Amino acid sequence: MTIRSEVSPDGRGVTIAVEGRFDFSAHRDFRETYESLDSTPESFTVDMREATYLDSSALGMLLLLRDHAGGDAAEVRIVNCNPDVRKILTISNFEQLFEIR
Amino acid sequence: MAEPIRVLVADDNRIDRTLLSRIVAREGHTVITAVDGNEAIERFTAERPQIVLLDALMPGLDGFEVARRIREAAGDAFIPIVFLTSLTEADELARCLLVGDDFLSKPYNSVILRAKITALERMRQLHATMQEQRDEIAQNNARLLREQQAAKDIFDSVAHSGCLNASNIRHLISPLAVFNGDVVLAARNPAGSMYVLLGDFTGHGLTASIGAMPLAEIFYGMTQKGFHLADVLRECNRKLKEILPVGYFCCATMIDFNFQKSTVEVWAGGLPDAYLTPADGGPSTPIVSRHLPLGVVSTQRFDPSTEVFELKHGDRVMLCTDGLLELRNSAGEMFGSGRLIDILGRSGAGGFEAVKEAAYAHMGERLREDDLTLVEVTMLHEHEIDAPMPTYVASGQIGPRDWSLTFQLGPNSLKEFNPLPLLQHVLMEVPALRVRGGVIFTVLSELYTNALDHGVIGLSSVVKSTANGFTDYYRRRLDALNALADGYVRFEFVSRASDAGGYLKIRVLDSGPGFDTSIVAAARAQTANVYHGRGLNLLFQLCDSLTFHGAGNDVEACFRWGDGDVPN
């Protein structure tokens, strides 16, 4: 499980890529990624291309990110979801809170 | 110089014994001597030395046997045993190390002996420390287990209670659910409907299940008072949002089994599909989660909308957490929803048992029950349900004896506010009415539904009895309510009570046009169909008297007890 982050060229968005199992063990690294930023970007993108698995603690982490990014006013996207990840997000109806692709 | 310790020197040869004792004493240690095996064991037991220097070959009891008995006498403690030997053969020396912890060869060398004593004493202390820590850990563990058991008892009494043992409910919940956050709640409301909630809290251990306490309290409290599903859910969501940290939530499915209408109303947020399996053996219909789990969004954003399904007698609804679907067998394959649907499709009324058996078979030897939670609720006739109705606790023994109350709701209230629990609460303050609480609530409910749905909004009750009728009906109802601009429903209560008896008059008026009251006579004679006739059959059965005034948008129901006579 690895977390990598990248600021977009115009500095307004941050992409956080999760590789491997997105579960409880990712908690600290994931949190540090956005808490260590100097300022809160306009949008966050969580890239799930290399993520193999997602559980309820990962859902919790996404909610924490959204809360940090401004709650209802936040712009958080979850992209490149494989079918398994997609399914879990769908059952939880997270598309009501995040833009999911 | 090292800490002085007690050393046992056991050797039958006087010279060897003397030399060794002298060497040991010179190091500052206390010497205990023994001339043979038996004395060695005796002196060991009596004096408890920290180290034993033991001659391997003594007359009588064999040195190795002495060592074995000393070890036994030492019990849990580690007492180093050093064999004294002039043996030179490697395998003889090896035997010394097998039975004892070290050997000392002749000629005895005080430098070597000092070093050995130091090293062995260090080992002995290390061992003693580890034992202490081990004992402390064991004690802490035992205490934790006791506390967990107490927590589990509290959890069980709250989270798995209610009417789960009703004749139409079958459930499976792990005895260790307190640690995985699964909760199953079931209760009947005053109108006789059965609410069932299956919840799965995120997180692990006790933190996962602690949210179940307030959840259960809200569920049971509000269900008992007659609140609708939406109201209960809204309050559950509000409470969990308030107390759970961000990122923690409760995936839940809540159902309202209405035995009179033979429907089930469902709200599903975050759990895997529930399945509606018909009694006649057709395919199961999945009931999909359409909402976010409880505790995620604020009250303003919370969506309590539900879906309604019509059920026939014997139709079943099965709810499960993801524990069942993610169960893995020894080959790592998941149980999966496909398998579940397949079993439900071919097992008829034995569906629950079949699923349970299949789950256990799938687990095989890796029996891990801690994540398996299943609930099945079957639609039966109300009289077949063997589950207690709610009992009422009023604020005092003596209630109001002569009172009246008028309560009118305008369009803005009619849209969203459910007045029934509030009014029921007032009525239940009258002691004599408590025993008929269920009936009174049902009547209140029917009268209000008629007044609002058929009177103010003007929906035709005919729609309900067609296929998909209910879904259609509720959609139209919601649309009409949202668009409501005027209208009212008014309740007028009058009640008198004395020691001899009393009465309660409930009058409900609405702003609608009324209806063709000629059907009333037919209903009273029980020849009209229940739902076309605005539930009139039911009302006539339940009330002591029922009268329609005016255009029919003014109805009065009466209850009396003792020799209470209702004045006109």
Added chain:
Amino acid sequence: MSRIDQRAIGELRELMGDDFGALIQAFAADSHAQIREIDAALAKADAERVRRYAHSLRGACVNLGANDLAELCEQVEASGRAGDCSAAGTLMASVKREFAALGDELSHYVRH
């Protein structure tokens, strides 16, 4: 030539202090007794008993630095283990001779 390792004696003297003399006398007495036990055992052809006492005597000799006597005792012990009382008997003559000589030397240590 000394029959006792000088360094060993020196250490023993240092270890025992005033009790050095008593130790030497005890050794002499015990060894004498053990030799008689071996004789008695040989008379009964009890090889095991021979082995045992020879072993004990040898041990004390080693501790005292009387290495030649210790060597002889080891041979008696081996014979006893092998059940060969005859060989043991032959060796005992040497043992006694060596012990007598040793005894003389030891008495010097006691006096000085």
